[in-house]
Amino acid sequence: MEEEKKSLNFIEQIIEDDLENGLESSKLRFRFPPEPNGYLHIGHTKAICINFGLGQRYNAPVNLRFDDTNPEKEEQEFVDSIKKDVEWLGFQWDKECYASDYFQQLYDWAVELIKQGKAYVDEQSSENITAQRKNPFEPGVDSPFRDRPVEESLSLFEKMKNGEFEEGAMSLRAKIDMASPNMNMRDPVMYRILKRPHHRTGDQWKIYPMYDWAHGESDYLEQVSHSLCSLEFENHRPLYEWYLHQVYENGKVAPKQREFARMNVSYMVTSKRKLQRLVAEGVTTGWDDPRMPTISGLRRKGYTATAIKNFIERVGVAKRENLIDIQLLEFSVREDLNKVATRVMxxxxxxxxxxxxxxxxxxxxxxxxxxxxxxxxxxxxxxxxxxxxxxxxxxxxxxxxxxxxxxxxxxxxxxxxxxxxxxxxxxxxxxxxxxxxxxxxxxxxxxxxxxxxxxxxxxxxxWVSAKHALPIEIRTYERLFTTEQPDAEKEVDFMEFINPQSLHITHGFGEPSLRDASTEDHFQFQRIGYYIKDRDSDDDKLVFNRTVTLKDSYKP
The missing domain is CATH 2.40.240.10 (Ribosomal Protein L25; Chain P)
Incomplete structure (x- = not known):
């Protein structure tokens, strides 16, 4: 038993300890909670594998929840792509949930916080609010509206909901501690006015909850036992727990937030904002361009779900962030394709x-x-x-x-x-x-x-018989960036490191069997590399993307 405990990663150990301390195994529930504001990337695969892997290990349900609280950036296209990616990786969720399903409950709880003197409507601009928060080494300055009467805040909050004020005119803030060394606790904004249609609720709402308020309460409503997220949310944990404490009822599961190191892979960027820029500025042909680190891009390039999951297992679950060599990912892909790819001429x-x-x-x-x-x-x-x-x-x-x-x-x-x-x-x-x-x-x-x-x-x-040869277009994709960490320096635009030679297109010939290939089939072009048929192929043109070369020097 002792040896088994040593083999557990730190998250599994937390769960084991909770079970030993009285948590019923039937109460275990996990979730993968993406924001539908872009396509999932290689970094998300770690969170997917951790959460769904725990569900498999403990025979516990896992929710797929979309934290859709920002109608400015969220689209149904992203929801659909996320569901496709999770399924392609081989996982199935128990319930499909949306934070937007809880908008009314979140609003009702916010009203209760106002009544309890724990929230207030602030009429300052976001710039003033930020300035008054100061810095971790200097106490913040109270808003002039911090002690406004409860009834006044209640009235204003309802008018906010009804769309009677312009965007940016006011917000609802939690009343916590303007002197806290944790900046997240300095009266965080809970609601802002956004007169934008939502991809699911339409024009029903004129105010939308902030992520920190909606995320933890959604976990609670779904009775998630362990809320697992990346290290960037570690400083948000006290706020997560404060919000939870305000609505918690005895006898229910109180979700436990714990953080793990996010996954950074060399020669890649995984900021959705930066990926969006690559698409918008035409550096890539879309979110599923084989040069993109998105799951759909990797799939189109010919990576397999098994290879990606093997890669995640090799990386492991850690508490400290580090840079993973892209060659380990390529090694995992090559290792799997060697087993499954059909050899062709x-x-x-x-x-x-x-x-x-x-x-x-x-x-x-x-x-x-x-x-x-x-x-x-x-x-x-x-x-x-x-x-x-x-x-x-x-x-x-x-x-x-x-x-x-x-x-x-x-x-x-x-x-x-x-x-x-x-x-x-x-x-x-x-x-x-x-x-x-x-x-x-x-x-x-x-x-x-x-x-x-x-x-x-x-x-x-x-070789290929000339009489029987199929003309094929070969797309050879190199790394999109010329440096290991293209976004490491804030003062340097990551676009400066774009590799202008990231795509080479040549034309060759293949054996006749390739005519019947599907975009799900993997091939080894003998003595050359691994390839997959691209979706751009049609009756007049066969296109194959190179997935990886045949060999490398990486030793895992």
Whole structure:
């Protein structure tokens, strides 16, 4: 039992302690509470995996709650994308909830706080309120409206709700402690006037609760047992608990807020505001651009849910923030794709190769494995003919002994096929090779069982039959930023570090089976990398995105 406790992360240990101290296991409930003001990114996957992982570990329900308290930035599009992302990661929520479902209850509680002298309507501007809060080393200054009569605040608050004042004219503030060293406790704003339609409630409300007020009370209304959030909310915990104390009823679960380190990955930014800017300024083609760190962008690039969850497990749950090397994420993706991706023939930088002694009208179908890492993957047939495409980099007219690919006078084996020997080349006016001419050993076909087929040559090349080749567009995505921490320095605009070479588009050829590929299928282009079919593909154009290269030097 002692060994089991040592293996727990600190959040699991908190839960275990609570259970030992009398919390009934049937009272455990968790939630993932995104704000629907953008697409989820790689950082959110940690919170998703923590909350839903705890639900699985303790057989407890997990709510998906949208903290939709800001109609200026929230849209149904973001709600839909969040639900899709959570489901794609393999998780299912117990209840789909919205903070907006609780607007009336939150308003009623706010009225009670006014009646108890714990909240008041302030007619100052937000700038004045901020200035009066001072700083953590200097006591704040009381608002001139802090002690206004209860009935006056009640009347003004109702008029705020009815839309009788302009935006910014006044706000409702909690009366806590203007001298607190925690700035969040210096009479925080609970409600502001916003005459904006809400994506769910329409024009029903003219005032909207602030996040701190709505978030904790929503946890309470849903009877969430453990409210888990990132470290940026650690200083908000006293306010979370103060608000909770004002409405708590004996016998109910009091949610416990605890914080974990957020996940920062090198060469990425995960601020929704900054991601929005990348989209708005056309740096990327949208939230799901494969260069974006959004879950939808990673999915479109070809990352798998399993790989992302394995990555989160490797990162672990910590109390201190650190920068995670992007190579660990890429390693996790590569590791999973090696197990599941179908091996196919594709040439991304083609040059034609003609086998002169191969019968001109002949074609064969050669058998090759789908995935040598999966014994159940089976085999498939690929077409072969006397005119092929190979990679331009796989041929040199002259090369030293360390070059194990094709050179004039040298031999290589064609994957799943014959041994060929390069004889001569044609070149264009600029000196670039346009065609390689070769001969083949008819008895050397791989797997034919002949003595010639067992002949050893050092190089093996992939290829595509020219007669059967599918033209494909290949999009190679590099890192979007040129530095590990593009937003580390506040005085430097993170856009200064945009990589102008983050996308390369080339055109090559693939084997015929790729025509039937779906955007859910993963492929290894043999000897090149891992790829996935992009949604931009249609009947006239096949587009493949590179997910990751075949190898790296990362050792986890």
């Amino acid at each position: 594709a040439v991304v930088n083609p040059v034609k190769l003609i086998i002169e002694n191969y019968p001109k009208d002949k074609e064969e179908w050669l058998e090759t494995e789908n995935n040598p890492e999966d014994e159940n993957a089976g085999t498939r047939q690929i077409p072969f003919s006397g005119e092929l495409y190979i990679e331009r980099e796989d041929f040199k007219e002259e090369a030293d002994k360390k070059f194990f690919r094709l050179k004039l006078g040298g031999e290589v084996r064609l994957k799943a096929g014959y041994i060929i020997k390069a004889e001569r080349v044609d070149k264009d006016a600029s000196g670039q090779i346009t065609t390689i001419y070769a001969t083949y050993d008819e008895d050397s076909r791989s797997g034919s069982g002949t003595e010639a087929s067992l002949r050893k040559v050092k190089g093996t090349l992939h």
